[in-house]
């Protein structure tokens with residue numbers, strides 16, 4: 001019987017400089033979407049540095065959400081010789097620990113943009129950067145550098161949803177038009193992940209876990225950006241709440 005209490009979902013934070021000091025921050029749109037559309041209680045998680053702390057944190061959470069962020073994962077985490085700043089090493093450490101702890105505890109792991117990339121890397125996958133190609137990308141996945149915030153999240157393209165995947169069941173549409181705010185994309189797929197959607201250039205746009213106790217669902221786009229305007233984004237958030245309730249009822 002699924003639990004009737006609201007699930008508590010941990011939201012990973014980023015380290016930024018605020019008023020001249022280090023601060024743990026989360027953009028409100030991620031937290032608000034969990035509360036408004038997943039019917040969950042969001043709990044912002046500071047950067048932890050040990051597996052014991054990650055296990056203790058997970059013991060008090062029903063699931064975790066790895067948000068988007070402008071920073072890139074440091075390349076040594078996925079065996080690359082070089083990468084592009086900005087970085088957030090504290091977040092890299094925390095996301096790897098939280099993902100491993102959640103998988104060990106059989107608790108759901110959800111990812112958005114950088115969060116999808118962190119899940120892929122934590123499971124042994126790699127990333128590639130569209131800016132490293134010899135030619136400009138056939139399909140740019142990020143607006144030009146001088147774009148405003150609205151223009152950045154207005155940059156969009158279609159994706160093809162893979163049939164018989166969790167995303168197909170959630171959205172019930174073979175193609176979606178999604179916003180796109182990233183330069184990095186999945187290279188090698190992490191262990192246990194299944195592709196749920198691809199862009200027309202083959203870029204992986206959504207993944208889920210192969211059947212098993214730990215439910216993973218991650219998307220490369222931003223369903224937290226004005227989700228009221230797109231059915232598939234509202235459906236994404238409703239699914240997060242349902243997946244987490246089901247997991248707590250097991």
Ligand SMILES: N[C@@H](CCC(=O)NCCCC(=O)O)C(=O)O
Nearest residue numbers: 068069070071113114182183184
């Ligand atoms: N840096 C990575 C991940 C991109 C990402 O998460 N973008 C979101 C930025 C807006 C926000 O903070 O939500 C890449 O470039 O691929």
